[in-house]
Amino acid sequence: MLDDFKSHLLSEFPFLYNSKIIIATSSGVDSVVLCSLCYKLDLNFSIAHCNFLLRGNESDLDAEFSKNFAKSLNVKYYSKTFKTLKYKKDNSLSTQMAARELRYAWFETISIDYDYILTAHHLDDQLETFFINLSRGCGLDGLSGIPTVNNKLVRPLLNFSKDQILKFAKDNNINWREDRSNDSNDYLRNDIRNNIIPRFKKLNPSLLKSFNNTLSFLQGSKSILNKKIDEVFDLITTKDSYQTKYDINKILDLNNLDIYLHEFFYKYGFTNLIDIKNILTSQSGKYVLSKTHRLVKDRSCLILEKISDLSFDPVYVASDLSPLSLPNGYLNFISINSLDCDNDKSNVFVDESCLIYPLKVTSYISGMWFVPLGMKGKKSLSKFLKDEKISLTDKKRILILINGNNEIIWVINHRIDDRYKITESSKKILKISYNKF
Numbered sequence: 293m294l295d296d297f298k299s300h301l302l303s304e305f306p307f308l309y310n311s312k313i314i315i316a317t318s319s320g321v322d323s324v325v326l327c328s329l330c331y332k333l334d335l336n337f338s339i340a341h342c343n344f345l346l347r348g349n350e351s352d353l354d355a356e357f358s359k360n361f362a363k364s365l366n367v368k369y370y371s372k373t374f375k376t377l378k379y380k381k382d383n384s385l386s387t388q389m390a391a392r393e394l395r396y397a398w399f400e401t402i403s404i405d406y407d408y409i410l411t412a413h414h415l416d417d418q419l420e421t422f423f424i425n426l427s428r429g430c431g432l433d434g435l436s437g438i439p440t441v442n443n444k445l446v447r448p449l450l451n452f453s454k455d456q457i458l459k460f461a462k463d464n465n466i467n468w469r470e471d472r473s474n475d476s477n478d479y480l481r482n483d484i485r486n487n488i489i490p491r492f493k494k495l496n497p498s499l500l501k502s503f504n505n506t507l508s509f510l511q512g513s514k515s516i517l518n519k520k521i522d523e524v525f526d527l528i529t530t531k532d533s534y535q536t537k538y539d540i541n542k543i544l545d546l547n548n549l550d551i552y553l554h555e556f557f558y559k560y561g562f563t564n565l566i567d568i569k570n571i572l573t574s575q576s577g578k579y580v581l582s583k584t585h586r587l588v589k590d591r592s593c594l595i596l597e598k599i600s601d602l603s604f605d606p607v608y609v610a611s612d613l614s615p616l617s618l619p620n621g622y623l624n625f626i627s628i629n630s631l632d633c634d635n636d637k638s639n640v641f642v643d644e645s646c647l648i649y650p651l652k653v654t655s656y657i658s659g660m661w662f663v664p665l666g667m668k669g670k671k672s673l674s675k676f677l678k679d680e681k682i683s684l685t686d687k688k689r690i691l692i693l694i695n696g697n698n699e700i701i702w703v704i705n706h707r708i709d710d711r712y713k714i715t716e717s718s719k720k721i722l723k724i725s726y727n728k729f
Contacts, residue, residue, distance in 0.1 A: 293457075297333075297448070304440065304448075308410075311335075312337075314339075314370070314403055314406050314408070316399065316409060317362075317412075318358075319355075320412075320471055321466075321470075324466060324468040325468075326449055340370040340409075341354070341355055341372075342398065344374050345373060345374065345377070346377070347471075350471075354471075358371070406444075408444050411445065414449045414450060414454055415503075416485070416489075418507065419500065420484050423488060424484060431554050432514045433558075436511045436513075437511065525556065534597060534689070537595050539593060540592050543572065549569075553568050553569070557587065560582055560587075560596065561583050572594070576589055576591055576684060585597065588685055590683050590685060604655040604691070607652070609625070609650055609651035609652070609693075613625035613627075618691060620728055621728040623724060623725065624724070628641075629721070630721070635665065637706060638726045639723065642701060643712055643718045643721065645718070645720050646712050647695060651696065652694045652696075654692055655688065655692070656677075656687050661673060661700075662700035664707045673692075673703065690704070704726050
């Protein structure tokens with residue numbers, strides 16, 4: 293297997309030979325063999341072990357084994373203990389999903405000084421994942437297997453079977469620890485591994501070879517499909533730094549609408565096509581949410597945006613008027629003496645004697661009103677933004693400078709409040725500028 297693994301790396305992952313690597317190690321045979329293979333090929337790697345505290349003393353023994361194993365190879369060792377069950381409860385996740393989220397979040401933290409993270413997923417894992425996704429219903433992505441490379445994550449054993457890994461371990465007198473929880477059928481993956489796959493292997497002793505060929509065909513089909521999806525995506529969307537707009541009329545003209553909607557939105561956590569189809573024909577303002585994104589109807593468009601981009605905690609401006617960092621830009625404050633000042637969208641001049649510190653910058657809040665410059669009467673902020681043709685999603689990103697008495701001073705990058713304009717009697721004039729990054 294060592295020669296095959298070396299050839300595989302040279303063919304598919306030659307970059308690993310000149311990289312700094314972390315190998316995720318459980319103490320099981322798969323990850324121990326991966327470390328041993330990389331050690332024999334003189335790769336530059338460290339070992340990282342997660343203790344999820346799910347198996348009592350067994351978990352602690354796994355951590356101790358991994359630590360000693362790293363020491364025997366004379367490589368750097370990282371370890372982390374997680375309160376997995378608490379995280380599971382707090383986030384309403386399955387145990388396996390909770391462990392996965394904790395594991396990969398930690399890997400991202402410790403991998404800053406490394407080029408790649410290696411995991412020991414193998415061909416049998418591919419087959420199990422195929423059956424899991426098939427049982428849950430999925431698209432071509434779900435059936436075409438675990439990706440070999442995903443950003444910094446690399447899985448170099450995906451072409452090797454569990455039997456090959458076990459044989460290498462035994463032939464080379466490699467020790468490992470068995471995870472007894474793998475014998476339990478409480479988890480779907482274990483049930484598939486222990487009961488379903490053995491039946492298929494009995495029917496077809498060459499199951500893994502056949503499956504590997506099938507994966508190759510599926511991945512080829514996926515590549516063709518992705519190219520077509522990308523072409524259509526470019527025709528129906530416009531993008532900026534924080535949102536993507538989908539032309540609804542062009543979407544409704546597509547044949548095989550369900551396929552396109554799945555491919556456009558499943559990666560953002562939208563799995564219910566009925567919800568998406570409903571907002572295509574609903575009134576403006578209707579939206580659906582995933583854990584990470586919002587999809588909102590705005591006139592003739594669907595707008596996709598990250599939920600995290602919609603939130604902005606208020607920040608305060610003290611009387612020393614230091615520059616203030618904001619999303620996508622910053623505010624500058626300069627006291628000037630001249631009355632010869634012209635406001636524009638990004639530079640306004642206010643009568644400083646009217647200001648009550650601290651000032652506050654906040655995002656759009658429903659129900660607010662102000663007196664737009666040049667008007668005598670007040671106007672709701674919502675009506676003003678609508679007249680300015682600000683979209684429903686852009687409205688959420690509007691920033692407002694508020695006085696200490698809770699009056700609006702400036703709808704930033706749009707209009708100053710008439711009550712704060714400079715007049716011939718103004719003695720202290722403050723120039724406020726919003727500069728985009």
